[in-house]
Amino acid sequence: SYDSRRTRLHAKAWLFHRESGFTTGLVGSSNLSSAAMLDGCEWNVRLAAVDNASILAKFVTTFGQYWDDAEFEPYDKARFQDATRRRDGDRDALARAIQLRPYPHQQSVLDALEVERSHGHTHNLVVAATGTGKTVIAALDYARLRKGGADPTLLFIAHRQEILRQSLATFRAAVRDGHFGELLVGDDRPTIGRHVFASIQAMHEKRLATLKPDAYDVVIVDEFHHAQADSYRALLSHFKPKVLLGLTATPERADGKSVLEWFDNRVAAELRLWDALDLGLVVPFQYFGIHDATDLSTVDFSGGRYDIASLEQLYTADHVRANAVIRALHDHVRDVTQFRALGFCVSIKHAEFMAKFFSQKGIASLAVSADTPDHKRSEALQKLRTGEVKVLFSRDLFNEGVDIPSVDTVLFLRPTESATIFLQQLGRGLRHEDGKACLTVLDFIGNAHKRFRFDLRFRSLVGGTRAGVRDAVEQGFPHLPAGCEIKLDRESQRAVLENVRALVGTSTRDLVEDLRGRGDVRLPVFLTGCDLEPEDLYKDGRCLTRLKRAANLRPASASETGEDEVMRALGRMLHVDDDVRLETWRTWLRGKKPIAADRDDPHQLMLFTILGYTPRPVTDMREAFAALWANVDLREELTDLLDVLADRQRRPTFTVEGVPFRAHATYTRDEVSAGLREVGDKGKLKRTQGGVLKNDRARVDILYVTLDKDPKHFTPTTLYDDYPISQSRFHWESQGTTRADSATGRRYQGLTEQPWRTLLFVRHKKWDARGATSPYLFLGPVRYVSHEKEKPMRIVWELERPMPAAFFNDVKVAAG
Template identity: 45%
Template sequence: MHEGLYETLVTQALAQQLTTLPPKRRTLEQHLDSADAPEVLSRYLAGELQRTLSATKDPERRLALVNRLLAQIEAVDAPVATPARQLYAVHEAQAPTSIIDRPRTPLSDAALLTNAKGDPNLGAELRSEFGSAEQVDLLCAFVRWTGLRLLEEPLRAFTERGGQLRVITTTYVGATERRALDWLVDEIGAHVKVQYELNRTRLHAKSWLFRRATGFDTAYVGSSNLSTAALLDGVEWNVRLSAVATPSLLHKFDATFETYWNDASYVDYHPAQDSERLDAALAEASGRTTRGTALNLSGLQVRPYPHQQQILEQLEVERTVHDRHRNLVVAATGTGKTVVAALDYKNLTADGHRPRLLFIAHRIEILQQALRTYREVLGDGSFGELWGQGYRPEHWQHVFATIQSFTRSTAELAPESFEVVVVDEFHHAHSATYRRLLSYFTPCELLGLTATPERTDGIDVAEEFFDGQTAAEIRLWDALEAELLSPFHYFGIADNVDLSSVSWRRGGYDHTELENVYTGNDARTLIILKELKDKITDPSTMRALGFCVGVRHAQYMAEKFTAAGIPARAVSGESSNEDRGQALSDLRKRRVNILFTADLYNEGIDLPEVDTVLFLRPTESATIFLQQLGRGLRSSPDKAVLTALDFVGHQRKEFRFDRRFRALTGATRRGLRDQIEHGFPFLPSGCQIVLDRQSRQTILGNIKSQTQHRWRTLVSELKALAAMRGADVSLATFLHEGDIELADVLKPGKGWTQLRRDAGLPVPARGPRHEEVVRRAAAIAHVDDPERADAYLRLLSDGAPSYTDLSERDRRYARMLFFSIWPDRGDFPADPAAPDDLYTDGLEAFHAEPAAKAELSEIIGIGRAGIRHLPGELAGPLAVLGLKTHARYSRDEIVAALDHAGPERRADSFREGVLFSEPWQADVFFVTLRKSERDYSPTTMYNDYAISPELFHWESQSRTSIASPTGQRYLHHRERGTHVLLFTREHKQDTLGAAPYLFLGPADYVNHTGERPIAITWRLHRQLPTDAFRTAAVATA
C-alpha cells in the first residue's frame, strides 16, 4: 500500500493486507465514533452495493438483490416495486407532464457548473428550479437589476402561485441597486433583509436554496452574484447541491441561512420607509460619501453586538446574584466599551428613572464621543453635560467630566451627588487624582472600563479596587470573530537560546539575569533580523513595536536594527514625556520603523498604525501578553493584518506556554495540544498561528511536561502559598492565585483533601466513605444557581436536619445531591416501600465524613461564586421541581428532580436522549450539540442547534414518525397539556468528566418537517443567554 492519508473502513481483507506491511511501516487506526458510524458504514455499503449492481446485467436479479437486502434490515415499507422505475412528479390531472419544468441536473444529483461549453448556464438552471419550489431563499452579497431581469418571468410565476421568496443581501462596496430591492419587495412580494454595517460586512456568499414539500430540496453555492455576467457567461464556478446526494451540506445551508435570517444585524427592508437609509449606506460603502460628523442623532436604535450583550448580561448577574455594585469591565480598545456603558445605563433606567450619572475620562475628546454615544443609546439629543476645558454643567444631573476638573472642584459636590459613576481607562485609578475621586463619591453603582487591568508597575486594578473580581471581559477570540480588531498572523520562531539556567523567582525569570542573556546576543539578533525580513514584505514601510526585558536590552536592539538599515529607537518608562511623544510621532510618520520598549506601551495608548509586534522576551502573564499583542490589533484603513513574531527559547519547566496559547486561541488545556498538533484549524477568520518545527516541539514539550508533573507542581505551589497566606488557605484562593484549573486538583484518586495532606497542611478527619464521596466531587462542581448551592451547603453542614425534617423543596435537593454522589445508590438498602430511608441513610453518611464534606462545600462555593447566568423560576405545576432555567445540571440531578430515580430505579440506569416523565407530564430532551468526539463532523453538526436566542431546531430519534403516539405528543403537546423541557450541552465530556447540561427551559412547538426523524422548531419560553446561543448556533452573523 502507498504511504499517505486514508479514510477507509477496515475490512477483513484490508486487515489481512495490513499485516503484510514492511516492518518499518506503521498504521494509524481509530475506532468508529458512534455519532459518525451510520454515515461511514452506509457510505461503504452503498459503494459495495453499487459495484455489485453494476456487475449484474439482469434487471430482475438486481431488483431481487436490493429487496433481499431491504428485507434483511427490516425496511418493511421499502421493497422496490416491479418493474423498477422512478417517480418524477405528482401533478394536477389537467396539467400534462410536459409542462412541469425541471432542471437539467437531476434533483437527486450534485454538479459543478462553470458556464463552460456543454454546461447548462446558471441562469437557465435557476429559472427551471422555480417552477417546482414552494420556498426560495437567496443569500447574495449584492443584487443588481441586470441579474434580476433574467429571472423576472419565473419569479413572478413563482410568487403568483403562492411561493415565498426570502432574500438576504448587504451594502458591500455599494454594489447593490436599490431599484432591484424595491422591485423584489413591491413587485414580487419578497421578504428582503439587508446588512448595513460597513465596518463588519462579512457576507460575501452567493447562494440559492430551493425548498420543496416533496423533500427534494436543491441549492446552488458559488461565485455568482445577481448580475448578467454571473448568470450567463462569466467565468463563475457554482456547485449544485441536493438533499439526496449531499444531505449534510443541505442541512448546513438550511441551518446557517435560518440563523442569519433571525440575526438582528440583518434588517427588514421596506422601500417606503428605508430607501433613504439604503441610499446613504450604499453611497458610503462605495466611497461616494463619508460618514458625517455632526452631532445630530441617527434615529436608529443602538443594538449591542453579541459580545457586548454578553457583558450586559454578566453585569446583571453581578448585581442581582452576587450583590456586587463595584464592577470592572475589561475590553480591548476598539471593542465598544463606551457603548456597553451606555447600554448598561439604559438598563438601569428601565423603571423610567434616570439615575444621576458621572462619566470620567482624561481627555475632552473621549468625553464628547461618550456623550454622543449615550445620547444615541437613550434616543435623547439633550442628555448630559460636559465639564472640562471651558465646559461647565448647569444642571449637574448627568455629567461627563475630565479627571482634571475634580482636582479643583470636588468640594462643590456632595459625596452622594451621583448614583452611577463610570470611569473610563480605569487602569489610571491607581493615581492620586483618581483615588481621591473614588474615595470621595459614594455611588450606588461604580463601573470601571479598561483594556489593561494589569499595569506595567505591577498594580492590578481588579485586585486593588474590585476584590480581585472582573465582572466581564471581552475575550480576544470574541472581538476577532466580531471583526472589531485586526486579524493577526502569529509566528512562533525558535531563537536557540537556553533559559533553563536563569533563576526563577516569585513566578518569573530573574529580570537582571534574563536581560544579561539577551543583551549583546548577536547570534539571536541575526535570527530576529532574518525572520523579520522573511515575514515582512518591506520592513521600510512597517510600523513595529518590540517588547524587551529592560532598558539595556531595548537600547541594544535599537542599535542593532539601525545598523542593519532598519531605523529604530528605544523608549522606556525612564524616557521623558517629550521623548515618548516624539518617538510615537516618528513611528507614525515612518521616520523610524520600530520602537523597542521596556515596560511601556503595554497599556493606555492608542496605536492603530502598528502593524508588527516582536515579542523579544518570555512573558509569564497571559494578560500582559495580550495587552502587548493588543497594541497592534486596533483596526486601521491601511492595515490588512497584524504580524506578530514571538521568539521562543528553551524554557525552565516552571514557565507555562499553555497560558499564552489558551489566551490566544480560547482553547481548553485539553484541546490546546490538539490545536498545536493540527496547526490551529479553528481560529477566527483571517487569523493564523504558525510555529516552526523547533518552537512547536519546545511548546508541546513544555505543555506535556506541565501535565506529567502537574501533581508534584501543585503540591509545591500549595506549600509556597500556605507559607505566605497561612495553613488555612482555601481551594478558591489556591486556584485564583496560581491560575489553576479545578480539574487539575480533582484528579481521579486525588482531590483537595489529598493535596493538602501531601503539602503537609492540616485536614479534617476522613470517614469510612471518604474515597467514594470525593471520587464524585467533580459531579457537583457545576452547581450554579444560588438556591441549589445554598441547599447543598446546608445539607453538608454540621448539624444539618435529617431527611424527614426537611421542607419538601429541600427534600428534592437532598435527592439530587444523593444521586450526584451515589448515582448507583451505593450500598445503601433501597426499599420502595420505605423510600425515605434511602436518603436518610445517605445524609447520615455525610455526617461521618468531615473531610469529604469540607471538600464538597469548598467546590460548591467556587461554583456559586462563578455564576454566569441569571437563573429563572419555572411557572405552573413544574415550579415545585426546583429546576432553574439557565442553570446547569448533571443528568443524575435531572432524573432525581423529576422523580425518575429512587429506591426502585438507579439514576445512572437512564442514558437515553429523551425521557417522558409520567408524573410531571413532561417530555425531557437531553441534547449534546457536538455529537461526534471529533472537533468537526459535518454529518452530525446540524441536527440540533439554536436558530436564534428564541428558536431551537431539534431532531427526534431516528425511528419516530409523525403518526406515532410519541410524534403526536410532540406536535400537539399544548393541546394535550404536556410540557417540553430542553437541556443542552456542547460536548459529552469536559475537563471534569461527564459534562453537565444547561437547562434552556420549557419550549412550545412552532413547526416541523419530515419524519424518522421529525425535525421540530421549538420556541423557548425564555431567551437563551448570549454565550449559550453562540455555542448552540450553527453560525453567528
C-alpha cells in the same frame, strides 16, 4: 448588514431546495450577473444532497444562523444608498449611538453584572479587549439602573476630552435623553452636577474637598488600570458610591501592580479578544511563534517575572538573534518596504540596540521611550504613519493610549509575562485601516524558565482551561475566528508544550508537598495559593481531603461509609451554577444535624444523586446524609466547594413553572431524573441513555442534545441534525421512528387535549476537557413552530427565553 465599516458576509453560494430530496447547492465565484452566467470563466463546486448530504446540511445550517442574526436586515433602497454614501465620521457616530443595542457578547457582561450585584458585589470590574465596546456596556448598565423611574447621580471619569465627549453621546443614547449629562473638562463646567462626565485632571484635591463622599450614587472609571496613580487613588478613596464600575482592557499595570484591590480581588466579567474578532470589530491576526534558540531557563525569575537586567544583557549582545528577526520578517511579511511595525523590547537599551541594528540593515527604525521628549515622540509616530520609518521599538510605551491603525505588524522581542500586557500590545495593531487585511504577529520564543506561564498567553487568545490550551497547541489551534491563524514552528511548539504540560500535569505528589508547606488551609485559600481552578484539582477522584490525609494534616475519618463515592462525586459537581441549588445545599450542609430525608423533595434527590448515591435506593437517603454529616472533613470541603462555585457564578438563571430546574442553569442527566422524581421499580433513580425522556407526572418531554457529535460515540441512527438557528430558535431532529401523527409527534406539535410541555437540554460536547461526562445547559421550555418530513421529524422550536449569548456564540460554529 448596513454596517459599511466591515465585511460581515460575502456569500458566493446558491441553494436550490427541492421537495423531492434532490436539493442542490453551488459554491464558488459566480455572481448572479450576465458576465458571470454567460461570458466569465467561473469556478464553482456543485453539492448534491444525494452525494454530499453532510456538507450541504452544514451549508444550510450556517446560512440559517446568518439569516436569523439581528444584524442582517431586509433590503431598504433609501437606507442602502445612505449606508454607501461618502462617510461622515460625526454622523456615523451619532447614528450608531441612536441605534444603541448590545451585541451578544456585551449582553453577557450585562448579565454578569446583574448577577454580581444580586450577590451583594456592588463594586465591579469589567475587563474587555480592544474594540469590544466598554462604554456601550457601561451606558446600558447605567440605563438599567434607572428603570422604575430612578435617577441615580453619576460621575464618569476618563483621562481624555475626546473619550468624555464620545461617552456622553453614548450615555444620552442609552437613556434616550439628548440633554442628559454635563462635561467637566477643559473650559466646560457643570451647572446642575447630577450626571457629570469629568476628566481625572479636573477632579483635583480642591474640587474633591467641595464634594461629599456620597455625592454620586454611581461612579464609573474608564481605563481603570490607572487607579494606582495618586490622582485616581485620591478620587476613589474620597467617594463612597452605591455602585462602582471599572472599565479596562487589563487589571494589571505595566509596573505589575493590580487594581483588583478595589473590587475584592475579583473580576465581574471579561470579554475575550475572540468576541471582537468574531464580530469583525478588529482585524484578524496571523500569529507566528518563532523559536529563537535563546536559553532563558537559567535567567533569574521571581514574582512571575524575569530579571530585566539579565534579559537586557542577553539580548543586546546577541546579533545572531537580531539577524533572525530580520529573516523572519522577510519570511512572513509580504513586502518589507511597505510594512509598519511596533517592536516590543525588554528595556530602553534593547529598543535602541534593535533600532540601530535594523537601520544598519536598511530598515528605517527608531527607538522611543518615556524619556523621549513629547515632540520627538510625536514626530516618530508621524514618520511611522507616513512610512518614512518602518519600525518603532519601545519597551511598554505603546501598551495603551496610542491609536495607530496603520500598524500591520507587531514584533514580540521579549518574553511578555503578563497576558494582559500581551493583549494590550497586540491590540496596538488590531484597529481597522483601509487596505489592511490582517495583523501579522511575530513572537520570538526561547526556552523558557519552568515557572514562565505560556498557558496564560494562549488562554488570553483562545480562552478555555490549561488542558484546553494544551490540546489546542497539540492540534495546531484548529478552532479560531475567521481569518485568524496561530502557527508555531516545531521548536516553539515543543517549548510551549513542555511548559504547558508541566502546568496541566500538576501531580498529586506535587500538590501534597505544596499542602505540607501551606498547612491545613481551607479550599479557597489552597486554590488561590496554588493558582488552580477547581477543574485542575478535582479530577481522577482527587480532592482536598485526600491530599490533606496524604500530607498527614488530617486523620482518616472515623466514618468511612460512602466516603469514596462522595470524594469522587466532588469532581462531578463543578457545573452547579444556580443560586437555588447552591444556597439550598449550603444551608443544609452548615447545619449541625443531618436534614430529615424527604423522598418527595427534588433538591434532596438531586443532592443524593450528585453525591454519587444514584446506584442506591432512595430509601437510603437518611443513612447517606447521616454518614456525610458525620464526616466533618468531607462536609467542610463540600461546603467550601459550593462557596467557590457560587463565587464564580455569573450567568442569571430563571424560574420555570412546574419543575425544579432553572432556565440557563446546568444539570446532569441524573439530576434531571432526580428532579422529576423518576424512581424505578427497585426504588432507585432511573438512569436514562437516549435523547428523550417522557415524564407523565410533570407532563413534560425532556430533549437531550449534544451538538458536536463524535462519530466514535454516536451511531448513524443517533447522529441527529440538531443545531441552534438563532438565540431564540433551535432545529431538532426526532428519533428515526417518530411520525407526525403519532402520540409523540402530536405532543411535540401541541395537539394534545391536556397541556404538555417540551424542555430542551443542550451541551456542546459529550466530554469536557478533563475527560469527564459533560452536563447539559437547560435552555428552558420550547414551543413548536414547524416541521419537515417525519421518521424523523425535523422540528423548529421557539425558545421561551433566548439562550445565553455566550453559549450561542460558542456553539453556533460547532453546530454550523
